[in-house]
Amino acid sequence: MTFKHITSRDNSLFKQLKKLADNARERRKHNETLLDGPHLLTAYIERFGMPKLLVTAEGESTNEVVGLLQVLADVPTVMFTTLMFAELSPVATPTGILALVDIPQQPVPEQPDFLLMLEDIQDPGNLGSMLRSAAAAGVEVVYLSLGCADAWSPKALRGGQGAQFILPIVERADLENVTRGFAGQTLATTLMGESLYEMDLQPPTAFMIGNEGTGLSETLIKAASRQVSIPMAGQVESLNAAAATAICLFERSRQKAVHR
Amino acid sequence: MTFKHITSRDNSLFKQLKKLADNARERRKHNETLLDGPHLLTAYIERFGMPKLLVTAEGESTNEVVGLLQVLADVPTVMFTTLMFAELSPVATPTGILALVDIPQQPVPEQPDFLLMLEDIQDPGNLGSMLRSAAAAGVEVVYLSLGCADAWSPKALRGGQGAQFILPIVERADLENVTRGFAGQTLATTLMGESLYEMDLQPPTAFMIGNEGTGLSETLIKAASRQVSIPMAGQVESLNAAAATAICLFERSRQKAVHR
Structure with missing residues (x-):
């Protein structure tokens, strides 16, 4: 698989994603957020379908991430440097995959128990x-x-x-x-x-x-x-x-x- | 109150405390740890008595910290720069007081329920x-x-x-x-x-x-x-x-x- 490879922190997509990762107001404004890792991404797909964009990192990927990238081959995908990826990810050990998604709205029950x-x-x-x-x-x-x-x-x-x-x-x-x-x-x-x-x-x-x-x-x-x-x-x-x-x-x- | 004011990261006491803050092996070796903030320190004192050393930071202190420093006037106290203090503290908003204490050992009940x-x-x-x-x-x-x-x-x-x-x-x-x-x-x-x-x-x-x-x-x-x-x-x-x-x-x- 080959992806658009982005290595500059000045890249506008990187800057946009970094804002989403760091800033609640930005997430609210665009009604978008970033999902980190195969587990969250899989859970999202099961209920809401495809993400808007995938982000992966340079270097080796786990089998789980490679499998997801194959299943999601139609989704636009970019590759960032390891350091840039780590800036977007909240976890100490990067998971190797991030997804840009719309924040889903679930219907609120009228008379909840x-x-x-x-x-x-x-x-x-x-x-x-x-x-x-x-x-x-x-x-x-x-x-x-x-x-x-x-x-x-x-x-x-x-x-x-x-x-x-x-x-x-x-x-x-x-x-x-x-x-x-x-x-x-x-x-x-x-x-x-x-x-x-x-x-x-x-x-x-x-x-x-x-x-x-x-x-x-x-x-x-x-x-x-x-x-x-x-x-x-x-x-x-x-x-x-x-x-x-x-x-x-x-x-x-x-x-x-x-x-x- | 005046304390020994330490402003260099090369200070040996600072380096020793930094090791204790960062490293489980170091804590085990010396059977010592650092308590951060008035709440933990007060809870410790109630059961085990005085800490070995107090660390405070430059700048303003809360009334609670000032009160504790007065009660603990007999305990050796040093003052670090705000940045040095922050390096020893696990919290985003520094509490303004750290204490060096022996790790207490509680007796283990013989036939616990x-x-x-x-x-x-x-x-x-x-x-x-x-x-x-x-x-x-x-x-x-x-x-x-x-x-x-x-x-x-x-x-x-x-x-x-x-x-x-x-x-x-x-x-x-x-x-x-x-x-x-x-x-x-x-x-x-x-x-x-x-x-x-x-x-x-x-x-x-x-x-x-x-x-x-x-x-x-x-x-x-x-x-x-x-x-x-x-x-x-x-x-x-x-x-x-x-x-x-x-x-x-x-x-x-x-x-x-x-x-x-």
Whole structure:
């Protein structure tokens, strides 16, 4: 296979892709993002079809990457130097393949049974992990506040491992409005709530998770129907926000499974 | 307050601390590590007393850092340039205080009721989050395989948020031996096990969690008493390893709470 080989950082395509990799506003403006690695790319193709452009790197490719390039032979492909490729990739060990894609929009269910609201989550890896847990627990739609990290950044995509292609995600949402508009119970996770284990999670439920350092805002706690906490052993103050999210979501999933 | 002000990267103390920040072998050799930020430092002091050395940075300090420096006035303190300080710190926004401490050893209970074994966890942030969940769920001792990231690296400490000061942690452990030596049930988390929710977790229990990409080794799966899985919604393959760990550990914690 031969590709257009680009070796200059002044190349306009490289500059455009670098902006997309680094900048949430740029991704929003063009409704495009970069997928890094065979796993994410394969997950995308299965649901949404071909990417718009492939980027590969000089040097050896894994069999998996070569296989993908063969399957995607009709997609325009460029080759960058190893260093240029690494500038576009969020991972320490480059995967050897990047794809430019449109950010997909999933339809939001009108009367969802299981919701997740995330307020001002800072770390894109944490955010990705939360989306991955949400998809695995059967959450039907995730709302992100304006202050949340971008769900479509390379790091959040890597953390999500394809969750972004399954879950409807509403970014820049007014969570207070979402809370008031939801017909089921809205549960604010705090350190002073009722025990998660004593709560009936079988009715339609929304979990609200706050910022890693400061937790949920007072406004959202007030808007919620109840506060919920995960009971913890003596000397520990709190859990990682992504771990707490996983525990809450899967406790509902457990109650649903047990009472089915 | 005035401190010894060091501005050269050739300074031998700076070079020694940089090695400790970057290198697990160096930390093991000296049984020392660096704590970053007021939260970790305060948690350490509460249990183990004074650090050996404090490092602060040029420029403004938060009230919290100034307060700590006053309380710790008897501890030798040096001030580095902002850039030198940033080289020692794992966080993007420097906290303004680092402490050199001995790595504490917690006594390992002889007949623990609740164990966690981690095999070849690569990401120090994931490892820290797992230790934090373990401490919060009441795990009594954590065993790490030789291939695990270092529990005492600045990134793992940051992820653990003080869990390393509460939990006995045995590094470079032979997990097969630990499995055979444990009197309770040993549960290997895989994608093909029995449902976590249908398992009686009230007897003494050890959870075994494998590498983020490849999962547990065949050897450990064979050594375990049973395989356990977290039931997941349709299209999702797996969870983040730290999220899966949190769900498993807190399911035991839930069963214990409900049946108390």
